[in-house]
Amino acid sequence: MTKYMSTKQQNILIIGAGLCGSLLALRLGQRGYNVAIYEMRPDLRKTDISAGRSINLAFSDRGNKAMKLVNIEAKVKDLCIPMNGRMIHDKEGNTFLSNYSGREHEYINSISRGGLNALLLDEAEKHENVTIHFNKKCKSVNFENTTALFKDYLTKEEFIEDADTIIATDGAGSALRRSYYLERKFLFSFSQDYLTHGYKELTILPSETGDYKTYKSALHIWPRGDFMLIALPNLDGSFTVTLFLSYDIGEYNFNNLTTPEIVTEFFQKEFPDALKLMPNLVEDFFENPTAPLGTVKCSPWHYKGNTLLMGDSAHAIVPFYGQGMNASFEDVVEFDAVLDKHEGDWKTIFTEYEKTRKKDTDAIADLAIDNFHEMKDHIANPIFQEKRKIEMALEKEFPNEYSSKYSLVTFNEQIGYRKAMLRGRAQDKAILNMLTDGIISPSGDIKNILDKVKTETEAILEDDKIAGLH
């Protein structure tokens, strides 16, 4: 059998050269496959991205695991701005910093989407067996014949590409997923769920001297119960600010914020300290689009050994856990591990990959929605603040024995999202209930608290298991 060798001459077509697609191309290129990526946008490395318009993302340990896999950890580190915690801003402009972890070496990073994508494309292109084609939009995929129909945005011509296997990393609006749904050739479970809130990106520009106008090393949050503002730093001294707000509910909402006066009034009332840093608010507000926040889940991700969905095309999530990019990068790590076991047999690879991976991407989707409520609401809620205080103390005193839900999800990349979710939720439930019942308090003996939290967490997990709840 020369199965293994012939595999290496196989042609893989990747749809979409975003973060997931370009990482996947790099990894498959390293493994020796012939890889062609088709991307609908122009080459972002040749397009000007003006200061203040750069979009950033949270980059953390699961994403970094993938960077290690493809040997570019050091290069990515140069693009990162560490954020040690959340800087919480109240209505009076008072701030306090809430660390992400009681362990000093655990923090997340702000990273430029464009900068990271450009690096991944550069690295992928170093492999002569990898080619990247821009301005070519996938219109549909024939998943029986393993061909994809593209339109060239420059020549306006349509053409069909053939491959041994097609992997779609074309995001939440995936053409392959749409083909799965519309063609009804097999039972395709699918969901799109929108939050009642949308988001709009704004900017805090650098000062005249090019410095950061507010504290650089944190993710800033202005939680207001029903809505919130956040800000992440960029390398150029600016911050990308995002307003999360209901479309139509509440005194102020996206549907009624229609004039410069009312937008300014809203910020003056709710985010006065942010408004001072944003003389460009009104301009940004009316120039930038309001976008929806949706979760996409589906199954199966693959059809035979012909086609596969990966990254956001398989599992788009809301941004509140800062895990969207990290989850897509982890997809590539998991896929690579399955390749090690079954290389040469795409059908088995795809089946096995979905089987091991989907439970975890379902979990991070649900966790991200939990965190929507936690960020806009719970952060400012006294009992959640007491819980947070206790967890910080536990992580500091017992760094090898305790990790909060946030730490399990964000910094424990050796644990899957689902396991992190089940344990993290049980811990939260244990602490919140014991606080409410006066069994523990932030001023209590910390070793005693650790023992009680551990015991109660195990009891909750066991009770749920007996009741068949997971």
Added chain:
Amino acid sequence: MTKYMSTKQQNILIIGAGLCGSLLALRLGQRGYNVAIYEMRPDLRKTDISAGRSINLAFSDRGNKAMKLVNIEAKVKDLCIPMNGRMIHDKEGNTFLSNYSGREHEYINSISRGGLNALLLDEAEKHENVTIHFNKKCKSVNFENTTALFKDYLTKEEFIEDADTIIATDGAGSALRRSYYLERKFLFSFSQDYLTHGYKELTILPSETGDYKTYKSALHIWPRGDFMLIALPNLDGSFTVTLFLSYDIGEYNFNNLTTPEIVTEFFQKEFPDALKLMPNLVEDFFENPTAPLGTVKCSPWHYKGNTLLMGDSAHAIVPFYGQGMNASFEDVVEFDAVLDKHEGDWKTIFTEYEKTRKKDTDAIADLAIDNFHEMKDHIANPIFQEKRKIEMALEKEFPNEYSSKYSLVTFNEQIGYRKAMLRGRAQDKAILNMLTDGIISPSGDIKNILDKVKTETEAILEDDKIAGLH
């Protein structure tokens, strides 16, 4: 203001004359609206339904609440065959009856879908302000203009109907819901989720003397862990039998049951006592289609005051709680109550209806999937049998103080599905955990058990509430 009076002259177009649509037409006819229903199938009252091919459904208290509303409770009762419990069949052909409730007056009914639908159509047509149009398929709905495009199956012509408001009761494949999804004019959350199992309908024909070949007053179940067979009685002495089985997993599955020999072998091995009653098995098996089991959820159900989804078009569920028809009938009761409050203002009616109703239809969708696992698996599981024994005793001894999850869902029509789900799941968790921990046992003092179950249930509900879990 003559708002209320003018309302009565309004034209309501209902798409689909199935169980929900014909009940809705009857009720709106009783209220004085001008109602036109369009149905794609021929008039089922003029089509022969041969013996043994009739399909039946479980009819219970929530459905009956709607029959009371429209004053046809007595007529419906004549169509009903009471089923007091589940008759469970093991592999050796041994049977035991497990009642649905410890209260004698609580039972469910087997009812003919066609018979009930015909009655509802007859009753609706008695109102001269109600017209029913058959053989007219809705192809799409223009929800901005409140018009619907139909194709007449007899003349092959297409035509457009205008109305003051359009209500779609056109089932899981709803044309209105498809228009909502495809036109992307607003954020439409939508999910379709298929089980790994499909189903196929079979028959136990009456004996030569026209009698029932097995016990009439029960829902028969042959639970086998990964799959199951069920049977419900019909008025003509036959039973409609349904096989629930994986499409592709397990030694026997729908994909490999391809010859008469293997189908017979499967039944001989797994359902020998049923096979004896089904000489017609092979014929039925290869004549009848295999159909998928899906759950549909979506939101919003309405667009402005123009259009509304109701019944399966808004919330299709799997059949394992016997609540599909009952939930759709309850929709009409809930809608009627909202009409009482806001008659004349369709937008408010639709908004308020979805707000009060959706949490409950989401709950019954999830409960129905729980029961899929319970029916095929838990019924034959010792700890679940002990739980069932305790609950029967509690319901018998304390009929006014205790209702199992099944009773809350099925016989407590004054409680919404969501409340029934939360309390029912908490009770199940309490009992299963106390049984496992040896705190209660089926031989214990029943008053003591009641107190412990109540206390533990309240504690579970309170703990979940504090943890923000509902």
